[in-house]
Amino acid sequence: MIKEYNTIKEVAGPLMLVEQVEGAKYEELVEIELPDGELRNGRVLEVNRDQVLIQLFEGVTGVNVFNTKVRFKSKGMELDVSKDILGRVFDGQGRPIDKGPKIIPEKRLDINSSPINPYARNYPSEFIQTGFSTIDGLNTLVRGQKLPIFSGSGLPHAKMAAQIVRQAKVRGTGEEFAVVFAAMGITFEEALYFIQDFQKTGAIERTVLFVNLASDPAIERITTPRLALTAAEYLAFEMDMHVLVILTDMTNYCEALREVSAARQEVPGRRGYPGYLYTDLASIYERAGRIREKKGSITQIPILTMPEDDKTHPIADLTGYITEGQIVLSRAMHRRGIYPPVDVLQSLSRLKDKGIGEGKTREDHADVFNQLFAAYARGLEARELEVILGEAALSDMDRIFYKFAGSFEKRYIAQDESEDRDIEFTLDLGWELMSVLPTVELKRIRPEFMEKYLPGFKEKVGANS
Amino acid sequence: MEVGRIVKIAGPLVVASNMQNAKIYDVVRVSEKKLMGEVIEMRGDEASIQVYEETGGLGVGEPVYLTGQPLSVELGPGLIESIYDGIQRPLDEIRLKVGDLITRGIAIPGLSRVKRWNFNPAVQVGDSVVEGDILGIVDETVLVVHRIMVPPRINGKVKMIERKECLVTDTIAVIETENGREEEISMLTKWPVRRPRPYKEKLAPDEPLSTGQRVIDAFFPISKGGTACIPGPFGSGKTVVQHQLAKWADAQIVVYVGCGERGNEMTDVLIEFPKLKDPHSGEPLMKRTVLIANTSNMPVAAREASVYTGITIAEYYRDMGYSVALMADSTSRWAEAMREMSGRLEEMPGEEGYPAYLGTRIAEFYERAGKFVCLGSDGKIGALSVVGAVSPPGGDLSDPVVQATLRVVKVFWGLEDKLAYKRHFPAISWLNSYSLYIPNLTDYLETNYGREWLDNINRAMAILQEEAELEEIVRLVGLDVLSPDARLIMETAKSIREDFLHQNAFDEIDTYSSFEKMVKLMELIMHFHDLAEDALNNNVSILDIASLPIREDIARAKFIPENKEDEFEKLKESVTKSFQELKEKVLVET
Ligand SMILES: Nc1ncnc2c1ncn2[C@@H]1O[C@H](COP(=O)(O)OP(=O)(O)O)[C@@H](O)[C@H]1O
């Protein structure tokens, strides 16, 4: 029996307080009927004796304290799933919006799944080739990883993400990724950009979209990524698929959380975000991964725009503390016309070490990226000196590294939007660029690899002695 | 059993009425789902409870069952090689029981009730024993002899004891106490996690805990029984340092607490540790390790408990007279869990919303570390070293958790994001870090590694500091203005940084460096420096010195395997030879 109440005491912001309620459950789903018959959804945020605090997904506009009815649905929020969700578009609450047929549910899944037992996890180690040198060569992505893009407004993160979706593959498997795409508060144009790109490549057939646009209710953004991940878990762990999840934009998600927290008058943490933001984000990001004895996997690429390009902003900061690395985009590089404008030094893939090397990419991979990082860092230092003192003040060695940094950016980092590089190309390119450096400086590379891969190694050694 | 009633649910906080007989820190079971919780505040007959499992679906009026017991861990054989959640539930058993996801209301004891152990008595009937005395031993793993001790507060005569193969719950001995009571002793004891286990006496630290990490062992050593913290922004290398310590520190027991961090990092340990060999014993590292994993997506209240669960288990092995090392990654998540509960309790917030008692809790935690004379009449010495990672927002060291931690710990390994960006690992700043144990350890180091070692590291540190000053000058006016001597300082500093301090955790050989190898490596670098100074005095140009091919070999010396000390001697000779040749060349030219 569903209980109905019309004992609303207060409505404010996205929240509503109902009194004289009996038997309401924490996190229970609630349906609200407005005087004109309009139905809205909400969720129980707190139960205190007979008072229940409800968060309304679609806001409180039009809610009347005296004539609105509240019904408690005795269950949490769920998503209907079946294999037919592929190719479909849903709104931020999981309702189909593409005029397609109703999903005949094979299962109804709670959108807040229980935590994965760390003992049940399988360590991600299968190399995903994205076709980007900066990712494959330096910040290698593996199946089951969560690797966000830290972007800024106006930077080409959408272009990059779409290109990753087009190009991502695990070599030698022929398996294609299913894609789960969750849009939170992005513009219509940006959403359309992704959808059209998916359509062009045919990826749309193996994509599930959850779309909450900038014009859609903000509070709905809190559930959108959870719906998407529920769909992803179903596809990965019950349908054995490898799923790539794109979540964009996490900044809008966090803002919705902040709005609710502020309305509840909670003690704010840094910059007004709630103190539990870390825990909350973890409940999303940690849903990526692999599970022992299961075939599928969930790889997450969350996108966030850093307010004021500030990496220490709580959204970026807490994300970086949870995810397994980050790809940081740089406005300065973007201005210089470099695509993808990846700030290589600030970027990181924490799982690369087990995804590269012999049998995965190539035996020399680890040495090459260590050396490229070191050399590029040194080149950037030389560039700093050059800016202050002029090129003439650089020592011969500094000048070599200074030049190296330039060609590294132009040739290694920069690539075309349609350029899908394989890992051998990327590694060989690294060697070619390093060949201008004196071998004494290649401390991070084992001599046997130099001999095998460094162009012109024999002549160089000859010249030295 | 007494039953309270839920009146409020807000996230992990549940308030129940009719709880007049509950005590603070008592464990309760919430609702018919029997979710585990702990009383953290009492007001009249209302108790605030932090619930260790998700509270979704709970409603007002549902029952709360009192147990009358404080939150405790089970201690006894079977801890080693286990992986527990924050409240000591075995995660492997949970998976067997409910599958890959951790569902709610699972109750599994910390120690197996079916596994049998061979108990070997160490005392006889009629012997007098006091608390902490060893009653007998059990071979827990190939590396760990588990010493079954007389539990605290029990003294008397052994009335019965027998060698047998038995369960942890079986009686293995009976002790008749002074007041005539007969205490049945089993291998399993319980201890409340929030109360430090008793000891006889705390001692001053005087021996280094070798970690196999050169920057630490050489410049910022931690003692056995010492405390250290590693603050740093994300990606700077906190977890890798903690993992390296868990792998290579010469502790007999390692307790690793993954507190509110990534699931995959625990999986990594689970997969790697059984494969890696302890450099001191040659046995798999897992055979001395206990894991506590309460990852960031697991319930936040259990995260708060996890560090206490970990340190109580660590104290228990310390009481056996072992040298134990505990790593907690990250203590910030523990502090945040406290903050979250405090917020829900609507306590008056202190700095950054943390409760006012943050500093006290952190101090109490680290105070449980130390070198101790353990309970018992045999004078066992145990040590518990504690290393905590701290994850300040934006890497900002003014963070209250960092500050409260720095007030109590004696070693500070400051990670710098600038070093991490350059992939200089471990990214421990050699200019800002410190160890307050150095005065205590000097005697030990001098006795074992000689005066020259101490001189070398002091000189090396002076060179690194000088480099920092010289770099300022170079940044303003360029390298050209530097004198040859200053140029040499820059070159040697670079060599110390790249060839000594830099240590790749993922390289099979470089990942661990014994004290002996480290001493040799430093000797080699300083040998080069000394000869270079001499060569400069003999009119050799700094450019010729800097481009000596032997420097390439010095750069690769860290990849020389352990126990190949003669290779270092050979390298030293080659260095000497290189400089002789240089000097001769100058003589010929002039
Ligand atoms: N000693 C080391 N050797 C090689 N790589 C390291 C080392 N320390 C850190 N790293 C690199 O830095 C990354 C981040 O380190 P991690 O310890 O996870 O950082 P944190 O815990 O501070 O966020 C690692 O994934 C690894 O790639």
Ligand SMILES: [Mg+2]
């Ligand atoms: Mg970490």
